[in-house]
Amino acid sequence: xxAGAGAYQTLDTTGIAPKADLFDVKVLNDKGFGQLSDVxxxxxxxxxxxxxxxxxxxxxxxxxxxxxSHWTDPLxxxxxxATAAGITVVVAGxxxxxxxxxxxxxxxxxxxxxxxxxxxxxxAHTKGTAVRNDxxxxxxxxxxxxxxxxxxxxxxxxxxxxxxxxxxxx
Numbered sequence: 001x002x003a004g005a006g007a008y009q010t011l012d013t014t015g016i017a018p019k020a021d022l023f024d025v026k027v028l029n030d031k032g033f034g035q036l037s038d039v040x041x042x043x044x045x046x047x048x049x050x051x052x053x054x055x056x057x058x059x060x061x062x063x064x065x066x067x068x069s070h071w072t073d074p075l076x077x078x079x080x081x082a083t084a085a086g087i088t089v090v091v092a093g094x095x096x097x098x099x100x101x102x103x104x105x106x107x108x109x110x111x112x113x114x115x116x117x118x119x120x121x122x123x124a125h126t127k128g129t130a131v132r133n134d135x136x137x138x139x140x141x142x143x144x145x146x147x148x149x150x151x152x153x154x155x156x157x158x159x160x161x162x163x164x165x166x167x168x169x170x
């Protein structure tokens with residue numbers, strides 16, 4: 001737990017921010033499904049109360065499969081508003097990293113992780129060891145580059161093609 005205070009235990013499990021206040025803004029049901037409107041309302045709640053509660057970081061452990069550019073995608077626009085308000089936004093890269101037959105898929109970073117203003121996190125597989133040289137990316141973890149696109153005023157399709165995720169973690 002990032003905000004845990006475990007110094008009193010035999011093995012100190014104090015988190016990185018032991019005095020932090022955590023706000024759980026639940027936007028998905030118990031099975032992890034929900035509506036885009038609920039997620040947008042949750043982001044709006046954070047923006048509305050950011051100054052009141054000194055909210056400086058927002059984590060979105062969710063991802064939506066999207067072919068839209070980060071310029072037009074509603075989730076990307078919402079998280080960009082949060083970063084513009086001074087909130088650090090950390091989001092999941094997504095779970096679209098492999099085909100149904102098990103092959104790796106590239107260009108699968110999900111929304112809102114495809115927005116350049118957020119920190120997008122992929123999933124690393126440590127293989128249960130402490131050394132790094134055997135680490136890999138979990139097969140389910142979405143991979144870049146971003147492939148959202150839009151059609152410009154001259155009718156040309158423009159692909160975002162951003163390098164994401166920004167980091168991976170176990």
